[in-house]
Amino acid sequence: MSYSRFGWDGSDVYLYAAIEDGVNVIHCEQCILAMGDFIPDELHPLGGTVTTKEEILTRFTSYPQLEKHIEDHRHVGHHVPTYVDVRILREKEDPAEAWLQL
Numbered sequence: 001m002s003y004s005r006f007g008w009d010g011s012d013v014y015l016y017a018a019i020e021d022g023v024n025v026i027h028c029e030q031c032i033l034a035m036g037d038f039i040p041d042e043l044h045p046l047g048g049t050v051t052t053k054e055e056i057l058t059r060f061t062s063y064p065q066l067e068k069h070i071e072d073h074r075h076v077g078h079h080v081p082t083y084v085d086v087r088i089l090r091e092k093e094d095p096a097e098a099w100l101q102l
């Protein structure tokens with residue numbers, strides 16, 4: 001069950017839900033943030049990588065963690081489709097739909 005996929009609607013993130021050891025999680029698979037800080041330039045719209053000092057979480061068990069991560073992607077110019085926000089909001093508003101901890 002994916003929330004967004006690379007390339008689909010220009011998405012720079014691949015978010016998918018999974019169950020690991022009985023715990024609901026969402027992964028940011030092959031996270032380009034975790035691979036390094038991106039510096040936009042003309043030749044490489046998503047920039048070149050430089051090593052990050054902090055380890056970036058790519059496995060989320062709560063909505064605040066996931067929302068912070070999406071915010072971080074957008075902060076550096078990565079595209080995260082707005083339907084991801086719509087879906088997260090819907091899940092947060094309806095406990096029966098919630099995948100992660102609120």
Ligand SMILES: [Zn+2]
Binds near residue numbers: 028031032034058073
């Ligand atoms: Zn990510």
